[in-house]
Amino acid sequence: MASRYVYGNTIRRVADPVRERRPYHVHEPQQGKKRHHMSLGYLLFLSLAVILMVMTLAWYISLQSQITNSVKNIATLESQLNTLKQENDEAYNRANGNVDLDEVKRIAIQEYGMTYATEGQIVTYSDGGGNDYVRQVAPIPQSDGK
Numbered sequence: 001m002a003s004r005y006v007y008g009n010t011i012r013r014v015a016d017p018v019r020e021r022r023p024y025h026v027h028e029p030q031q032g033k034k035r036h037h038m039s040l041g042y043l044l045f046l047s048l049a050v051i052l053m054v055m056t057l058a059w060y061i062s063l064q065s066q067i068t069n070s071v072k073n074i075a076t077l078e079s080q081l082n083t084l085k086q087e088n089d090e091a092y093n094r095a096n097g098n099v100d101l102d103e104v105k106r107i108a109i110q111e112y113g114m115t116y117a118t119e120g121q122i123v124t125y126s127d128g129g130g131n132d133y134v135r136q137v138a139p140i141p142q143s144d145g146k
Helices: 017-021 040-098 101-110
Strands: none
Touching: none
């Protein structure tokens, strides 16, 4: 390939043999070309995926709402329980504070004629079950003084 020699102190035009051989292409939009469309199967798949996602989000939000309501309900019930415990303790203390045991003893002995049990009147027996209470299915046997 022979190179050209340019005379003078400035170059008027750069001679590039490679550039001159290549055709200059301008990309113009083609009018007759169809745009790329999605297939029907892919469109159905995307639609089902979106519907499934929306249903899952709705279910999740309803679960969150149920949990929030349950937590609020539990807090309300705990508050009521604490109030009832406090009222119960106050009523118990008032009831115990109003009982005069000496007065009960005086009324039992003087008005009802009650006396303390003597040694022969105390009968000890075991029910065998270790329960805190006894079911009486027959009369309690009287002690013969033995």
